[in-house]
Amino acid sequence: MLRVGLTGGIGSGKSAVAARLVERGAVLIDADQVAREVVAPGTEGLADIVAAFSDAVLGDDGALDRVALGAVVFADEKARRRLESITHPRVRARTAELAAAAAPGAIVVNDVPLLVEVGLAPTYHLVIVVQTAVTTRLERLARDRGMGRAEAERRIAAQADDARRRAAADVVLTNDGSLADLHDAVDELWRHRLVPYEDNLRERRVVLPDRVDPAGTDASWPEQYERLAARIRHTLGSDALRIDHIGSTALPGLAAQDVIDVQVAVRSLADADGALVDRLAHAGFPRVPGHWWDVPRPAGSGRWEKRLHGSADPARPVRLHVRVAGSPGWRYALLMRDHLRADPDQRAAYLLLKRDLVDAAPEAGDSGTARDPWFDEEYLRAEQWAEQTGWRP
Structure with a gap:
C-alpha cells in the first residue's frame, strides 16, 4: 500500500x-x-x-x-x-x-x-x-x-x-x-x-538510476536528503543511531550521478538484518539483493561489511548504506565527505576522476571509483587533514 x-x-x-x-x-x-x-x-x-x-x-x-x-x-x-x-x-x-x-x-x-x-x-x-x-x-x-x-x-x-x-x-x-x-x-x-x-x-523492487554519469548538479539535493532522512528517522526511531548525507550529492556544487547516498548508523549488522529490513522496505527502502562491503583503507585492513538498501520511488533513486556506528566504513564515509567539502581542489580532482572512469567504461558509471588508486592517496590526505584540524565524526 x-x-x-x-x-x-x-x-x-x-x-x-x-x-x-x-x-x-x-x-x-x-x-x-x-x-x-x-x-x-x-x-x-x-x-x-x-x-x-x-x-x-x-x-x-x-x-x-x-x-x-x-x-x-x-x-x-x-x-x-x-x-x-x-x-x-x-x-x-x-x-x-x-x-x-x-x-x-x-x-x-x-x-x-x-x-x-x-x-x-x-x-x-x-x-x-x-x-x-x-x-x-x-x-x-x-x-x-x-x-x-x-x-x-x-x-x-x-x-x-x-x-x-x-x-x-x-x-x-x-x-x-x-x-x-x-x-x-x-x-x-x-x-x-x-x-x-x-x-x-x-x-520490494529497488529503482536503478537512468543515468550513470555525473551529468550536473542540483541545488535541491540537500533538501531532498532531509525529506528522506525524516522518513527513515520516523521509521527506525532510536534504532537509527545517526543518519547522514554522504557521497557526491553531499558535496556542494559537485556534478554527480542523481542518486542520494544516505548512511544509517546501527548498533550491529545483526540489528540491520533483523526487523529493520521489513521496516525500511515498508517505508519505501527495500534491501538490495546480494552481499555488500566497502573497499578498506588502507588496503589489506579487512573487508568492511555493510547492508545496502535502495528506493522504490521511480523518481528518486537512493543508496542507503547501513553501517555499524564507529566502524571503519562508517567513519571513512564521513571523513571523505567532510574533507572534500573543505578542500575544493581535491573536490575538483574527484570530479575529473569520475568523468575519466565514465568515459573509459560508460556502462559502469562511477561505481568503480572507490577502487582507483587516487582514493588511497586521498585517504592519506584526509587523515592528515583530520589530525591537523582535530576532526571527529
Missing part, C-alpha cells in the same frame, strides 16, 4: 487534485471529514469535548458549534491543547482504520490541509503539494466561497507559506492554469510515479 500525503493552502485547488486522483483509482481519506466524524452527535469525542468545555459549545441541534468552540480555544493555548488531546488521537485512529480497510495494493491519499503545520510529512511515502499564486487563491475564494478579501487573507496568513510547503513536498503541482491542465499533471503523476511506486513497494 502506497501512502500519499496531499496538502495545499486554502483556495489552491487541492480538492480538485484529490477528486482527480480518486477518478484514477486512489482511495481518499479526507482529514476534515474524519475530524467531523469523530465529534459527531452521539460519539465519545463529542461527549469528552462537552465534559471539558461545557454544553455551551453545542448548538441547538445537539451538534458541535465550531464557532463557539473556536472562541474558547483559539485564544487560550491550554484550552487548545486540551481539545487536541481529545480529537487528535481519535482522528489518527480513524485514519488508520480507513487505511487498513483499503486493498493491499491500494494508493491511499490522505487529504490533510495542515499536513505541513503539524509535521506529518515523514509519515507518508510521498507528499504532494498543490501550489497556486495568492492572487489566484483570493479570486477563487471570493468567487467559489463568497469569502471577503480580508477574511481570505487572514486564512491564508494563518497557514504555512509556500516556501515551507515546498520544503516538505516531493511533488509540487502548480495550479495557476486551467482545470484541464491540472488534470493532465495529475494523470502524468499517477501513471509515471504513483502506480509504479506502489508496484515497486509491493514487490
Whole structure:
C-alpha cells in the first residue's frame, strides 16, 4: 500500500487534485471529514469535548458549534491543547482504520490541509503539494466561497507559506492554469510515479538510476536528503543511531550521478538484518539483493561489511548504506565527505576522476571509483587533514 500525503493552502485547488486522483483509482481519506466524524452527535469525542468545555459549545441541534468552540480555544493555548488531546488521537485512529480497510495494493491519499503545520510529512511515502499564486487563491475564494478579501487573507496568513510547503513536498503541482491542465499533471503523476511506486513497494523492487554519469548538479539535493532522512528517522526511531548525507550529492556544487547516498548508523549488522529490513522496505527502502562491503583503507585492513538498501520511488533513486556506528566504513564515509567539502581542489580532482572512469567504461558509471588508486592517496590526505584540524565524526 502506497501512502500519499496531499496538502495545499486554502483556495489552491487541492480538492480538485484529490477528486482527480480518486477518478484514477486512489482511495481518499479526507482529514476534515474524519475530524467531523469523530465529534459527531452521539460519539465519545463529542461527549469528552462537552465534559471539558461545557454544553455551551453545542448548538441547538445537539451538534458541535465550531464557532463557539473556536472562541474558547483559539485564544487560550491550554484550552487548545486540551481539545487536541481529545480529537487528535481519535482522528489518527480513524485514519488508520480507513487505511487498513483499503486493498493491499491500494494508493491511499490522505487529504490533510495542515499536513505541513503539524509535521506529518515523514509519515507518508510521498507528499504532494498543490501550489497556486495568492492572487489566484483570493479570486477563487471570493468567487467559489463568497469569502471577503480580508477574511481570505487572514486564512491564508494563518497557514504555512509556500516556501515551507515546498520544503516538505516531493511533488509540487502548480495550479495557476486551467482545470484541464491540472488534470493532465495529475494523470502524468499517477501513471509515471504513483502506480509504479506502489508496484515497486509491493514487490520490494529497488529503482536503478537512468543515468550513470555525473551529468550536473542540483541545488535541491540537500533538501531532498532531509525529506528522506525524516522518513527513515520516523521509521527506525532510536534504532537509527545517526543518519547522514554522504557521497557526491553531499558535496556542494559537485556534478554527480542523481542518486542520494544516505548512511544509517546501527548498533550491529545483526540489528540491520533483523526487523529493520521489513521496516525500511515498508517505508519505501527495500534491501538490495546480494552481499555488500566497502573497499578498506588502507588496503589489506579487512573487508568492511555493510547492508545496502535502495528506493522504490521511480523518481528518486537512493543508496542507503547501513553501517555499524564507529566502524571503519562508517567513519571513512564521513571523513571523505567532510574533507572534500573543505578542500575544493581535491573536490575538483574527484570530479575529473569520475568523468575519466565514465568515459573509459560508460556502462559502469562511477561505481568503480572507490577502487582507483587516487582514493588511497586521498585517504592519506584526509587523515592528515583530520589530525591537523582535530576532526571527529
